[in-house]
Amino acid sequence: MEGLLSTIQQALQLLLYGDAELWAIVLLSFSVSIKAISLTTPLALLLAFSLAYGNYPGVRIILAFFNSLLSVPTVVVGLFLYVLLTRQGPFGDLRLLFTQSAMVIGQMILCFPILVALGYAAIQAADVRVWETARTLGAPRWYIILTIFYEVRYGLLAAVLTGFGRVISEVGISMMVGGNIMGYTRNITTAIALETSKGEFAQGIALGFVLLSLAFLLTALLSYIQSKNGGNT
Amino acid sequence: MEGLLSTIQQALQLLLYGDAELWAIVLLSFSVSIKAISLTTPLALLLAFSLAYGNYPGVRIILAFFNSLLSVPTVVVGLFLYVLLTRQGPFGDLRLLFTQSAMVIGQMILCFPILVALGYAAIQAADVRVWETARTLGAPRWYIILTIFYEVRYGLLAAVLTGFGRVISEVGISMMVGGNIMGYTRNITTAIALETSKGEFAQGIALGFVLLSLAFLLTALLSYIQSKNGGNT
Amino acid sequence: GEPIKLATTTSTENSGLLKVIIPYFEKRTGNVVHVLAVGTGQALRMGQDGNVDVVLVHAPKEEMRFVDAGYGLNRRSIMFNDFVIVGPDNDPAKIQGQHDVLESLHNIAHGKYLFVSRGDDSGTHKKEVHLWKKAKLKPDLSWYREVGQGMGRVLQMANELNAYTITDRGTWLVMRSKLSLKLYVEGDSLLFNPYSVIAVNPERYPTINYLGAMSLIAWLTSVEGQNLIKNFRMKGQPLFFPTAINN
Amino acid sequence: MTEPLFVFHGIQKTFAKVEILRKVDLSLYPEKCTLITGKNGSGKTTLLKIIAGLEKPEKAEIEFSGKSHSWEKIMPDICKKIIYLHQQAFLFSSTVESNIAYGLRFNTMTREQRRKSVKKALELSGLTEFAKKQANTLSGGVQQRVAFARACILKPKVLLLDEPVSNMDRQSREHACHLMQFLKSTGTSIVITSHVPQYFDGLADMHFELVNGKLIET
């Protein structure tokens, strides 16, 4: 128990007095993951929408496919991307390996199926009258989509938060295509993995605690904004 | 590109001619994760329900808390559990470290917040008349809950599938409290991590492919069962 | 009886040595060994916590500290291999054939050629840090990449980045065929890499499998164990050289 | 008049600082039908939901078998005897049959009795042809009829009907009124809200109008 207490103390110290190096790592984590999720969300939700309203055959099988992609380990995504980006690989000339851009791309691949699957679940739950009413009142297609998204905003927010949680907490991709290079591509999770492999468990938990606290702030802020915007959910 | 093709070929060979060792690893993965998700789901969904219908103060902050727990890296969960289960730790006497039970417990901790957050998103989207109608027709409390769950079954299924995807694809917990012991606690993801650390990328991707295929079968089966059961979603 | 839990570094596990020799031990003694392959620091930490019965690592200073602090007993050196310096095939630092490892480090640092460091406090990393210190050099981030990953991954990254790095010979032999890197520096006595096995102190943790740990140590240092280590081949080459018995 | 089943005293309800119900009193007699009219937004639905235990009043007393209780205390016990039918009918996403059977699952009927009971209810309300249809494929009026049948089959002590016939065709409306008449004769106390009091001319024994948060006899 003593170990736990001193760990929490260490975490608080890290949070309060964290040096520039720590904050650089934290910043990198959030900037990569926020980029990944913001770039993925629009496309994934549009796909989810078209699966829900497109009425074409094979929707079930496509959904099952995306659902099973949820089970792909991050290190496999990392490996896959590595094979593509490696110097002799098809995209080797882009020299993206071991850069933040590669991490962003990997995390986008990771959260895409989550956003599609959960976005679909949220959108299909919308009353069909949302679509019908918007349509009959003359809304153009893009506005109909926005209207439906607004009606199921809580479900979509949950999808986005889940996707964000997935990417900010992943380590396989960052390790594999980021490379955990100090000062360049080291983020919180690869730093935690490193501390762990050193046997510095307290340091690892403390870093996790830093991540958790910041994620909590972000989430609480989002939920506060949402409640301000007159949602009754 | 050649590398990719031969990787896929290797994966197919693994799937078709996979030896007993491989299948034991696969079985362990699924058995641990299915246990974890089945044990967690009822409790998490009940909590989600009570958050949606309980009408007590602080629901928003509790939800923000669970949402931010989505961002906790698996290795941190693993470290945390390690500190609890270690020999001098509070639960050291149970001798659970480096066993499958520890992996199950860790994965339960991992998927609990996912199921609460996504379960809540699904449940709060239900028409309030479901509750009112069930209640006024004299349904006992547990049957009201089941009725609501049935009405939002698609959303709940998405939550469970997401939780399952999260636990079967995680590696940090399995590594930390399972220990990746050959024949005892090695699962697909720790095996992939091992192959990767050896530089055997093809083998790693192939194992990932095996996992993906089986997850796809499972998901397709679930979605088939659901469509049979007269859902119109 | 109860399985013997052995925490070891990824490099020993990845070389395949344990997979080959442990079954002989299991057959002879009827004991079961659970191998936990983790980082050096983590392996020692698991021993310190009493969660494993015996550790097999290569970080002499840490091992001494571990024993001195009373966490471990009966440290026995069982084998060694060596470190080598590898680099891109055009060898921009011109270190090929050098026998003085410190000099080659000077070449790399002065030319600011990329160098990938494990950066994870592992045995290999400690050795590397020690060498930089000895060469009175201070690497800076403009050419020095501290990556905090396992040996195999570091080799891959060096390959990808056209960088130099230091590696244990075992991992190098395993990975060599997949890399375009070349081996440039070897044989300097500074590159010596000894492995030891340490039993966790039963005084601290009375319930751990001390007997099992000791029987494993005994067997590893026995003629049979040492011979198996000596005869282990990786891609046709000997990898480890037994040190417990002179023969 | 016989003894009332329940007497509600001083029901008060405020939404967003507007007093919707100001000390409304209402007695529910067995074998009687009460009709409540009132403008849109006057609080009819709110009143019925409070009586059914689905909405919480700020204040309300309930007199029941001689004693007076607070709403909070007694509602869990008596709400089983009271059934509310929504103004906008809600059907569970299953077949008509299983919707109608829903409330029957919680009593001691055998399976066979239940089946018979459902069959009879389907016949009585002219829904036999729809028995196997999924609820979400029904027309608006048929949905309303299913919800009505689902409530009536339980033969509650008190039946609260919120605009029960607004989407029914003429024949169904008359059918429904017959069924209400029958339930009334078996002892059920019925409360109906409607904007068309004429429909219930033969049925209603009392007629109130909800004006400014008060029930006024007309």
Add this chain to the structure above:
Amino acid sequence: MTEPLFVFHGIQKTFAKVEILRKVDLSLYPEKCTLITGKNGSGKTTLLKIIAGLEKPEKAEIEFSGKSHSWEKIMPDICKKIIYLHQQAFLFSSTVESNIAYGLRFNTMTREQRRKSVKKALELSGLTEFAKKQANTLSGGVQQRVAFARACILKPKVLLLDEPVSNMDRQSREHACHLMQFLKSTGTSIVITSHVPQYFDGLADMHFELVNGKLIET
């Protein structure tokens, strides 16, 4: 009679192997109001939704400015001129005001014009006091009135009203009829379904009954 705006020919629709509409013909004239009655489940809602382009018929031809087109081809163009009001009103989860303004966002009005237009609509339909309320806190009748106002404000060529007054109180009903009368006089073609034809006695110019999938003039 003037030229019809649209003539629908041979509308066919089958649900689950039951022919709901069998070659229904319907002409929509400007400045005219058509009333359609029919039993529950006879297909009134289905017919209106097909005309509005919200439901796909198996077959239908549309005659429009002298030429005949198939439903699939022409619907995307003409559905902008046709507005359908749901039998069970649906409001977006925002305020009454913004619900009413919804359809105005897609034309060329300035912000100020839009504001004025909404204000006038609120006054005309007696909803001013509810302007800032969230849609989900409204009573059933008020919801219906908001949905009605939201459709009328757009002054469509064709207005399809599916049981538009079923939950309105008497006064609102009369208000609504006045508004329809006004729209009619400005050229709108109105189609109403209802189970209470009397409500629209002064308004309806034609009265059909939907029987066995056919429209029969009464």
